[in-house]
Amino acid sequence: MRRLLQVIPVFFGATFLIFALVYAVPGDPIDALAGDRPVTPAVRAELRHRYHLDDPLFVRYGKYLQGLSHGDFGTNFRGRPVAEIMRQRFPVTIRLGLLAFLFEAVVGLAAGVVAGLRRRSLVDSLVLVSTTVVVAVPVFVLGYCAQLLLGVKLGWFPVVGIREGWRSYFLPAVVLGSLSLCYVARLARASLMEAMRADYVRTARAKGLSERRVVGVHALRNSLIPVVTFLGVDLGSLMAGAIVTEGIFNLPGIGQATFNAVHTQEYPTVVGVVTALVLIFILANLLVDVLYAVLDPRIRYR
Amino acid sequence: MLGTWRRGGGRAVAGVLAPVLLMGAGLVGCSAGGGDLKEAAGLRLPDGQIRGGAFSVSASEPEHLVPANATTTADGQVLSALFTGLVEYDPQTAEPRHAMAESITTDDQRTWTIRIKPGWTFHDGEPVTARSFVDAWNFAAYAPNANGNAGYFNKVEGYAALQAEHPATREMTGLKVVDDTTFTVRLADSFSQFPILLGFQAFYPLPRSAYGDLRAFEEAPVGNGPYEMDGRWRHDEAIRLKRFPGYKGPAPSADAVEFRIYSKPGGGYEDLLAGNLDIATDIPPDQLAAAHAEFKSGFVERRSSAFYYLGFPLWDKAFGRKELRQAVSLAIDRNAITKAIYDGSREPAHSVINPLVPGSRPDACRLCTYDPARARRILASAGGFTGPLHLWFSTSAENQPALEAMANMLRTNLGLTDIRFDVLDFSQFLSLVKARKVTGPFFSSWLMDYPSPHTYIAPLYTAGARTNRTGYANPLVDQHIAEGDRAPSVAAGITAYQAAEDVILDDMPVIPLWFGKTRAVHGDRVTHVAIDPFSRIRVQDVQVVG
Numbered sequence: 001m002r003r004l005l006q007v008i009p010v011f012f013g014a015t016f017l018i019f020a021l022v023y024a025v026p027g028d029p030i031d032a033l034a035g036d037r038p039v040t041p042a043v044r045a046e047l048r049h050r051y052h053l054d055d056p057l058f059v060r061y062g063k064y065l066q067g068l069s070h071g072d073f074g075t076n077f078r079g080r081p082v083a084e085i086m087r088q089r090f091p092v093t094i095r096l097g098l099l100a101f102l103f104e105a106v107v108g109l110a111a112g113v114v115a116g117l118r119r120r121s122l123v124d125s126l127v128l129v130s131t132t133v134v135v136a137v138p139v140f141v142l143g144y145c146a147q148l149l150l151g152v153k154l155g156w157f158p159v160v161g162i163r164e165g166w167r168s169y170f171l172p173a174v175v176l177g178s179l180s181l182c183y184v185a186r187l188a189r190a191s192l193m194e195a196m197r198a199d200y201v202r203t204a205r206a207k208g209l210s211e212r213r214v215v216g217v218h219a220l221r222n223s224l225i226p227v228v229t230f231l232g233v234d235l236g237s238l239m240a241g242a243i244v245t246e247g248i249f250n251l252p253g254i255g256q257a258t259f260n261a262v263h264t265q266e267y268p269t270v271v272g273v274v275t276a277l278v279l280i281f282i283l284a285n286l287l288v289d290v291l292y293a294v295l296d297p298r299i300r301y302r
Numbered sequence: 303m304l305g306t307w308r309r310g311g312g313r314a315v316a317g318v319l320a321p322v323l324l325m326g327a328g329l330v331g332c333s334a335g336g337g338d339l340k341e342a343a344g345l346r347l348p349d350g351q352i353r354g355g356a357f358s359v360s361a362s363e364p365e366h367l368v369p370a371n372a373t374t375t376a377d378g379q380v381l382s383a384l385f386t387g388l389v390e391y392d393p394q395t396a397e398p399r400h401a402m403a404e405s406i407t408t409d410d411q412r413t414w415t416i417r418i419k420p421g422w423t424f425h426d427g428e429p430v431t432a433r434s435f436v437d438a439w440n441f442a443a444y445a446p447n448a449n450g451n452a453g454y455f456n457k458v459e460g461y462a463a464l465q466a467e468h469p470a471t472r473e474m475t476g477l478k479v480v481d482d483t484t485f486t487v488r489l490a491d492s493f494s495q496f497p498i499l500l501g502f503q504a505f506y507p508l509p510r511s512a513y514g515d516l517r518a519f520e521e522a523p524v525g526n527g528p529y530e531m532d533g534r535w536r537h538d539e540a541i542r543l544k545r546f547p548g549y550k551g552p553a554p555s556a557d558a559v560e561f562r563i564y565s566k567p568g569g570g571y572e573d574l575l576a577g578n579l580d581i582a583t584d585i586p587p588d589q590l591a592a593a594h595a596e597f598k599s600g601f602v603e604r605r606s607s608a609f610y611y612l613g614f615p616l617w618d619k620a621f622g623r624k625e626l627r628q629a630v631s632l633a634i635d636r637n638a639i640t641k642a643i644y645d646g647s648r649e650p651a652h653s654v655i656n657p658l659v660p661g662s663r664p665d666a667c668r669l670c671t672y673d674p675a676r677a678r679r680i681l682a683s684a685g686g687f688t689g690p691l692h693l694w695f696s697t698s699a700e701n702q703p704a705l706e707a708m709a710n711m712l713r714t715n716l717g718l719t720d721i722r723f724d725v726l727d728f729s730q731f732l733s734l735v736k737a738r739k740v741t742g743p744f745f746s747s748w749l750m751d752y753p754s755p756h757t758y759i760a761p762l763y764t765a766g767a768r769t770n771r772t773g774y775a776n777p778l779v780d781q782h783i784a785e786g787d788r789a790p791s792v793a794a795g796i797t798a799y800q801a802a803e804d805v806i807l808d809d810m811p812v813i814p815l816w817f818g819k820t821r822a823v824h825g826d827r828v829t830h831v832a833i834d835p836f837s838r839i840r841v842q843d844v845q846v847v848g
Contacts, residue, residue, distance in 0.1 A: 031729040040453040041768075042445035042465035050448065078365050079517065080537075088537060152576045159576040160569045161562070162539070250569040252538035260565055265729060 003289060007282050014278045015271075019061050022267045029053070029077060029265040051077060051268070064271070073272040076261070082272035085257060090276075092162060093246070093253035097238040099169050100177035105231060108181040112188025112227075117215065119193060127189065131182035139241075143175045143248040160250035168251075176245040180234050188227050195223040225295055232288030239277060343827070344556060344846040355846025356558035357580040357828050359839055360570025363538050363563050367523045368516060369506040370442030370449040378503055379838040380561060383543055384425075384525035385506040386551055388416065388435070389497060393843075396659055396753035396835040398498050401551065402430070402507075402526070404483070406500070411492040411788060416500075418483050422550045424509040425530035432485035434507035434526075436477045440464075441513065442504055444472055451504035454751065457496070459488045492788045494795035495754040502752050528554040528842045538563050543841075554842035555830070574825060581824040581831055581839060587700075590645055590821070597823045604833045605658045607750035608818030609651065609758060610701075612708075612743045613735075616773045616811055621743070625684030627810040630743070631669045632677035633715035634708055640816050643704045647821070651814035654758055654803055658817075658835055661755040661796035667807045670814055674715040681716055690720040692742030696731035705745060708815075735771050746771065747818075753835050754792070755799040759783060763806050774811035778802075 030039060030047050039047070047053075052060050067074055073082035115127040134142070150171060151159040157171040158164045195201060196219055204218045242255035250256075254273055261269035344355035362376045372381055388403040400406070404417040422430040441447060443455040445465045455461050459476030463469060476488040489496065499505065507526060512519045522531045528551060529543035541561040545554060562579060564570045570582040571589070585593045594601045612630070614621045621627065636650035649657075653666035681687065691712070695705055702725070709721045724742070726734065734740050750757040760783050761767055765775035779802045786798030807814075820837040827848035832840045 028729055028733055031732045039450060040465065043448050043450070043452050045467065046446055046448040152572060155576060159572050159578065160564065160566070247566055250564050250566045256565055
């Protein structure tokens with residue numbers, strides 16, 4: 001229950017901060033909207049009035065929360081409801097995020113566990129070296145290389161867009177998941193190695209349990225806690241981290257929407273998306289805390 | 303040693319990178335080339351034209367698809383296929399010619415009688431009448447509708463009354479419907495160039511269904527043009543159009559067009575390289591040369607309406623002498639910059655009127671040549687320039703390398719050692735220019751509203767005009783502009799604007815730098831790809847051969 005109550009200040013603090021910061025950016029959003037073509041003063045006044053740009057900050061935040069309380073995220077400066085934009089774009093990002101998440105969790109865990117069980121073997125070294133390389137390479141380099149090589153040159157995958165269903169998501173998901181995959185693999189490896197040296201594993205072995213049970217039930221279950229923590233936090237950051245990947249592969253997802261909105265000073269979209277991301281983050285962390293309890297009997301929430 | 307490697311290679315399946323490649327390999331089987339150009343080609347008609355087929359064009363996400371509010375090139379691109387205006391512009395010469403208009407006549411350049419061709423309908427079957435135009439124009443100009451193109455109607459009598467916060471009327475007194483195919487427009491003042499305005503999207507007609515639920519209309523606009531919507535606007539993905547069978551104008555070549563929306567610059571070009579797109583308009587600047595070499599005949603280029611200039615803050619005494627501005631102009635080697643830095647994607651400017659519009663003279667500017675010795679002489683005779691010189695520009699201009707080259711030329715040729723750059727975000731930059739808070743020359747650009755010299759002269763140099771950023775005021779210029787507006791014909795008007803241009807090019811409130819170019823590349827499936835004066839692909843002309 002206390003855990004749930006903590007969510008409230010986090011939510012208000014984060015949204016207000018974003019709201020205040022976004023609107024503190026200098027430059028008139030109506031100018032950004034109009035671009036090179038001048039807007040007439042009357043139209044400008046009407047637009048400013050329509051989007052509450054003349055109200056003080058707290059009044060605007062109040063109006064925003066009021067709308068939010070019945071699910072209204074407001075409209076962007078072009079008159080499209082932000083909720084509609086998010087409804088259209090979140091599925092794309094969620095598909096991408098889930099695929100990336102699946103990729104990093106399955107492949108990362110498998111690699112980490114195998115490496116952890118066979119310390120100093122060739123597999124172990126391979127995992128260490130390859131993860132170091134991937135971590136060292138910026139995501140956009142990886143993205144562009146994959147796109148150029150597998151998309152444009154070899155033609156194995158669609159280059160951009162989402163016209164080909166799941167196939168379109170594969171390459172971006174691999175690129176998006178690759179960085180976290182390395183962390184997962186290394187985390188799993190390290191923590192499994194530690195667990196394998198722990199007293200309770202020695203005890204389990206001494207009891208004469210099969211190696212399978214020792215690793216599967218005793219060592220693995222305990223060593224997974226830090227990995228699950230990481231994956232939980234990462235689920236949220238995958239959504240946010242999709243900005244670069246969606247940009248490279250032209251996926252009409254939430255990351256791309258945010259990037260464009262920041263670029264064109266579409267503040268209502270930025271605030272709306274960030275509010276939604278804050279909610280996702282809070283929920284993901286809540287879920288992780290609950291999962292702890294399942295994995296570790298010592299952790300219980302009252 | 304070798305043995306170990308081989309064994310290791312076998313087990314590497316459990317590694318990290320190997321699974322990626324494996325999964326990739328697993329999917330190869332089900333992708334045949336990755337293309338999705340399944341559309342059929344067109345049929346060759348007896349006159350050699352190819353009719354039918356479908357093709358795809360790259361686009362960016364439009365901002366608005368209601369003509370009155372459509373301000374960007376992307377908006378105009380889609381709308382130009384969905385609507386037909388009273389006039390259209392020759393894709394090559396930009397000369398206006400009648401499209402939906404039967405005739406546009408006037409005796410005094412102030413009251414215009416417009417007759418439209420009878421029998422035309424909107425895509426939903428509603429007849430296009432004089433009222434379709436008049437209502438659309440009133441809707442556009444009514445300030446509470448907050449339309450981006452409202453300003454285009456400022457010459458119509460009664461426009462001012464619609465600009466109050468709560469206007470008492472919704473109609474401009476200058477617009478009168480005479481009968482189903484005739485209406486008259488009375489302007490607040492004579493304006494010889496008025497017919498040229500009428501091809502711009504702000505002047506398109508609207509069907510009655512538009513006003514009920516504008517948001518819904520925008521998702522699937524109903525126009526009177528050669529193509530109609532095929533489904534709704536799929537935001538950030540695509541807009542599909544199909545041939546409108548009831549079209550009364552010249553029939554378009556292809557049956558269907560798909561605008562593919564790329565938000566990443568260059569995304570369309572990549573898709574074209576991979577064989578998934580027919581026409582790309584977003585060639586990245588650094589790949590221009592490669593694109594030209596690779597596509598040869600598939601590479602299309604034409605002048606755009608962009609005019610790039612260096613404006614001077616004339617309210618600041620330091621820049622008050624025209625000799626200083628002339629010296630700066632003579633010290634800039636425009637040829638070198640457009641060639642070396644822009645790779646020929648810009649063209650040196652020798653006039654303030656873009657060569658794109660009829661009435662531009664290629665050598666109007668005597669002081670736009672590169673003559674460092676003369677520049678030094680003029681500056682010395684005017685008493686030189688002391689103190690730091692601030693150059694202002696916006697980040698979105700992406701012109702920093704050119705501006706640095708320009709600064710170097712001013713250093714070497716004029717001895718201005720202390721040059722500083724003030725780079726701002728675009729909207730901030732614009733706010734400061736408007737508030738007259740920039741402290742030195744500012745780099746800016748101007749796009750045409752309609753292909754008449756008027757669009758490059760009046761808004762920028764008329765004393766007190768809202769878009770006159772330099773604060774320039776010369777009664778002689780105002781007089782020439784007024785003469786041009788009152789001139790008895792379009793051509794006579796142009797002569798007067800040229801006279802204004804001569805004065806401006808001597809005073810140099812702005813220094814002409816260069817003009818822009820637009821480009822497109824297309825694959826082998828399509829021919830007859832042309833770019834119109836507004837940097838839009840003429841989709842109705844594109845023929846599908848493959």
